[in-house]
Amino acid sequence: MPSISVLLRSCLSALQFVSFRAHGVNGAPAPSEASYDYIVAGAGAAGIVVAQRLADTGASVLLLERGGPSLFATGGAATVPWNASVTVYDVPGYSHQLNAIAAADAAWCPDTPSLAGCLLGGGSVVNGLQWVQPATWDFDDGGFPAGWAWADVAPAAARLYARNPGTARPSADGVYYDQAAYQTLARQLAPHGWREVDPLVDPDDKNMTYNHPADNVLNGLRSGPVRTYLPLAEAKDNFKLQLNTKVIRAVRTNATITGVEVEDASGSRQIIQLAQGGKVILSAGAMSTPRLLFNSGIGPAEQLRVVQQSRNLTNVTLPDESQWINLPVGKNIQDHPLFRLVWNVTDPDLRKLTSLSTAQFLNPSAENINLFAQGSGPLSQSSLRLNLWQKLVDPADGSVRYIESMNFARANGTVLMGASLTRGATSHGELGIRPNGTTYFVKDPWFQTAGDRAAMSAFFEELLDYARGPDSVLTFSKGGRDATVADLWAAGFDSARHFVGSARIGVDDGRVAGGLAIVDVDTRVYGTDNLFVVDASVIPSLPTGNSMAITMVVAEHAVERILALNKTKQP
Ligand SMILES: Cc1cc2nc3c(=O)[nH]c(=O)nc-3n(C[C@H](O)[C@H](O)[C@H](O)COP(=O)(O)OP(=O)(O)OC[C@H]3O[C@@H](n4cnc5c(N)ncnc54)[C@H](O)[C@@H]3O)c2cc1C
Numbered sequence: 001m002p003s004i005s006v007l008l009r010s011c012l013s014a015l016q017f018v019s020f021r022a023h024g025v026n027g028a029p030a031p032s033e034a035s036y037d038y039i040v041a042g043a044g045a046a047g048i049v050v051a052q053r054l055a056d057t058g059a060s061v062l063l064l065e066r067g068g069p070s071l072f073a074t075g076g077a078a079t080v081p082w083n084a085s086v087t088v089y090d091v092p093g094y095s096h097q098l099n100a101i102a103a104a105d106a107a108w109c110p111d112t113p114s115l116a117g118c119l120l121g122g123g124s125v126v127n128g129l130q131w132v133q134p135a136t137w138d139f140d141d142g143g144f145p146a147g148w149a150w151a152d153v154a155p156a157a158a159r160l161y162a163r164n165p166g167t168a169r170p171s172a173d174g175v176y177y178d179q180a181a182y183q184t185l186a187r188q189l190a191p192h193g194w195r196e197v198d199p200l201v202d203p204d205d206k207n208m209t210y211n212h213p214a215d216n217v218l219n220g221l222r223s224g225p226v227r228t229y230l231p232l233a234e235a236k237d238n239f240k241l242q243l244n245t246k247v248i249r250a251v252r253t254n255a256t257i258t259g260v261e262v263e264d265a266s267g268s269r270q271i272i273q274l275a276q277g278g279k280v281i282l283s284a285g286a287m288s289t290p291r292l293l294f295n296s297g298i299g300p301a302e303q304l305r306v307v308q309q310s311r312n313l314t315n316v317t318l319p320d321e322s323q324w325i326n327l328p329v330g331k332n333i334q335d336h337p338l339f340r341l342v343w344n345v346t347d348p349d350l351r352k353l354t355s356l357s358t359a360q361f362l363n364p365s366a367e368n369i370n371l372f373a374q375g376s377g378p379l380s381q382s383s384l385r386l387n388l389w390q391k392l393v394d395p396a397d398g399s400v401r402y403i404e405s406m407n408f409a410r411a412n413g414t415v416l417m418g419a420s421l422t423r424g425a426t427s428h429g430e431l432g433i434r435p436n437g438t439t440y441f442v443k444d445p446w447f448q449t450a451g452d453r454a455a456m457s458a459f460f461e462e463l464l465d466y467a468r469g470p471d472s473v474l475t476f477s478k479g480g481r482d483a484t485v486a487d488l489w490a491a492g493f494d495s496a497r498h499f500v501g502s503a504r505i506g507v508d509d510g511r512v513a514g515g516l517a518i519v520d521v522d523t524r525v526y527g528t529d530n531l532f533v534v535d536a537s538v539i540p541s542l543p544t545g546n547s548m549a550i551t552m553v554v555a556e557h558a559v560e561r562i563l564a565l566n567k568t569k570q571p
């Protein structure tokens with residue numbers, strides 16, 4: 001980088017430092033020496049894709065990640081006891097056990113209301129590995145603005161799938177292992193007209209279908225942007241990844257962002273400068289990007305007030321109140337609710353099938369360790385065994401909702417069914433910020449509408465009908481043949497961790513009464529010149545399936561639009 005610009009910048013920075021002092025800001029952070037064309041906050045599913053594509057253009061890119069390394073190839077140290085060159089994140093068979101593994105404790109964000117990954121890769125290294133390519137209607141009918149129809153984003157999806165294809169046959173030897181849950185459910189569904197499909201052939205085939213899960217697995221190991229995008233960026237001199245660096249806020253003068261304030265692992269603060277004409281992209285995830293917006297003076301006044309009044313706790317300096325940008329950040333957060341329903345297998349032959357236990361995954365047999373070394377066996381598969389999809393029409397108003405169910409077995413003679421209401425759900429919650437900087441649900445995002453509750457009940461009724469039928473091989477574990485829809489509700493639901501919508505995209509500028517959008521069609525935050533959001537936050541409504549693949553499609557398309565801004569003259 002030319003030394004003159006560095007010199008100039010440090011003079012400017014020194015001036016800024018003095019002016020901070022003059023204003024009596026406590027702990028005035030030291031300014032950076034270098035400046036960047038693009039600063040991306042958060043190296044998760046979206047942030048890595050964005051940063052890599054930006055770096056491809058030769059511009060200087062700084063990718064900031066608050067967490068540490070994850071996969072073994074990135075220096076991750078949480079190796080498994082039976083193989084010193086793979087971490088708990090690398091092993092697909094661990095994907096639904098991470099919650100219970102002490103070695104992965106540091107992976108979780110400490111300041112969000114539900115689980116999110118705070119390490120290199122974000123959700124993409126701790127998630128359940130389900131690779132559900134979005135359906136066309138997730139874009140065409142999902143509240144996206146013009147320019148984001150499936151026809152517009154399909155090239156972005158193709159670029160993503162070329163690098164990160166996912167697989168419906170993760171074990172390299174082509175065998176499906178540990179299939180008791182699959183065989184049982186396939187038997188339960190077949191008499192009722194359900195069809196087995198390959199989920200990667202036609203992502204729109206989601207009415208009364210089931211499939212072997214498509215896993216985000218490559219050569220028997222967890223795939224995702226840390227493996228398929230990050231190395232391409234790291235090969236470039238104009239790209240820099242900085243771990244253990246938490247972005248506190250975008251530093252803003254009126255509409256223009258000039259840098260970001262960051263905190264390192266020791267708690268010391270610094271301002272990293274943006275180059276003249278540069279851009280900041282927030283990719284901290286749907287429950288953390290709102291915090292960064294609030295801390296930058298962007299959001300509902302009631303949330304900014306909390307930040308303002310807790311400065312003695314968090315050291316967050318908001319812009320002057322006259323510069324606050326009143327946008328409904330956090331007000332449209334949505335998520336898939338997830339029920340966990342245990343069914344007992346009643347068919348005597350199917351009851352003879354066994355499933356591996358958690359202990360058998362965590363302390364695998366020599367045979368399975370050996371298979372894994374060859375990219376095969378149960379450890380090379382995600383934990384899930386069967387997905388099913390149902391399309392429901394609301395008899396009241398004709399609206400369409402989808403159900404996704406993810407199934408496996410945790411005990412012999414049972415099926416553990418995860419059941420979610422997905423695309424078409426009309427509920428949303430609200431995300432706010434507490435004085436200590438943690439985000440929380442002012443209002444929960446699930447089952448706030450009668451239509452959503454009715455759709456879930458309709459699916460439960462269908463499951464119970466099947467279970468009472470002559471061909472049934474299952475019975476609900478609580479109540480058996482007498483079980484009612486109320487018994488299934490009583491099993492309780494949790495979050496599927498598929499949060500979207502907290503900074504939604506749209507042409508309905510949220511600064512105007514009735515507007516819901518936080519970012520415009522180019523993912524630029526309304527009221528700013530050069531602040532962008534690219535992550536699951538911008539997705540305006542729930543997708544049909546799990547949220548990682550659609551988030552990465554959104555990232556591929558958004559970065560193309562951001563780059564196009566520099567090809568045309570700006571207003
Ligand atoms: C337990 C779990 C299971 C899931 N299972 C699946 C699944 O099987 N299939 C699927 O498709 N989806 C799944 N998801 C959801 C999926 O992982 C997310 O939708 C996806 O990761 C969202 O991408 P993102 O880029 O928006 O955010 P994230 O991937 O969460 O990335 C955000 C990144 O920003 C970093 N960050 C946050 N704050 C800051 C800050 N202040 N400064 C710097 N960095 C910061 C975080 O550390 C993280 O690396 C799951 C999620 C979880 C948590």
Ligand SMILES: *[C@@H]1O[C@H](CO)[C@@H](O)[C@H](O)[C@H]1NC(C)=O
Nearest residue numbers: 026027028267312313314315
């Ligand atoms: C805030 O800044 C002051 C002064 O630099 C420092 O003593 C304190 O530890 C900081 N607090 C936090 C929460 O960072």
Ligand SMILES: *[C@@H]1O[C@H](CO)[C@@H](O)[C@H](O)[C@H]1NC(C)=O
Nearest residue numbers: 193194207208391392393400
């Ligand atoms: C789903 O498929 C079934 C079986 O083919 C069909 O009867 C039903 O009408 C379809 N439902 C919807 C909502 O399209």
Ligand SMILES: *[C@@H]1O[C@H](CO)[C@@H](O)[C@H](O)[C@H]1NC(C)=O
Nearest residue numbers: 252253254255256320322323
């Ligand atoms: C910021 O806006 C205020 C008025 O809203 C104006 O007085 C001030 O000059 C602006 N500052 C800069 C640096 O543009």
Ligand SMILES: *[C@@H]1O[C@H](CO)[C@@H](O)[C@H](O)[C@H]1NC(C)=O
Nearest residue numbers: 037059276277278565566570
């Ligand atoms: C992008 O455009 C802005 C404004 O036109 C310019 O100042 C900046 O240098 C450009 N950035 C890159 C990386 O080309």
Ligand SMILES: *[C@@H]1O[C@H](CO)[C@@H](O)[C@H](O)[C@H]1NC(C)=O
Nearest residue numbers: 308309310311312313314435
């Ligand atoms: C911070 O300031 C608020 C008032 O603005 C006060 O209620 C609170 O007790 C203070 N907290 C600390 C730790 O000083």
Ligand SMILES: *[C@@H]1O[C@H](CO)[C@@H](O)[C@H](O)[C@H]1NC(C)=O
Nearest residue numbers: 354355356357358410411412
């Ligand atoms: C199922 O039974 C087999 C054979 O006894 C056993 O190895 C396995 O651990 C059991 N699975 C579970 C989930 O308990």
Ligand SMILES: *[C@@H]1O[C@H](CO)[C@@H](O)[C@H](O)[C@H]1NC(C)=O
Nearest residue numbers: 083085086369372373374375
């Ligand atoms: C550990 O796993 C890696 C990656 O799959 C494999 O190449 C290697 O052979 C394994 N080592 C042992 C000792 O099993």
Ligand SMILES: *[C@@H]1O[C@H](CO)[C@@H](O)[C@H](O)[C@H]1NC(C)=O
Nearest residue numbers: 110111434435436437438440
């Ligand atoms: C933040 O405050 C909430 C509510 O008081 C509390 O439950 C939570 O534990 C706090 N979190 C941290 C990280 O301090």
Ligand SMILES: *[C@@H]1O[C@H](CO)[C@@H](O)[C@H](O)[C@H]1NC(C)=O
Nearest residue numbers: 344475476477478479480481
């Ligand atoms: C299901 O199996 C469990 C465990 O064996 C048992 O406790 C429960 O009573 C069974 N439920 C029914 C309806 O058979």
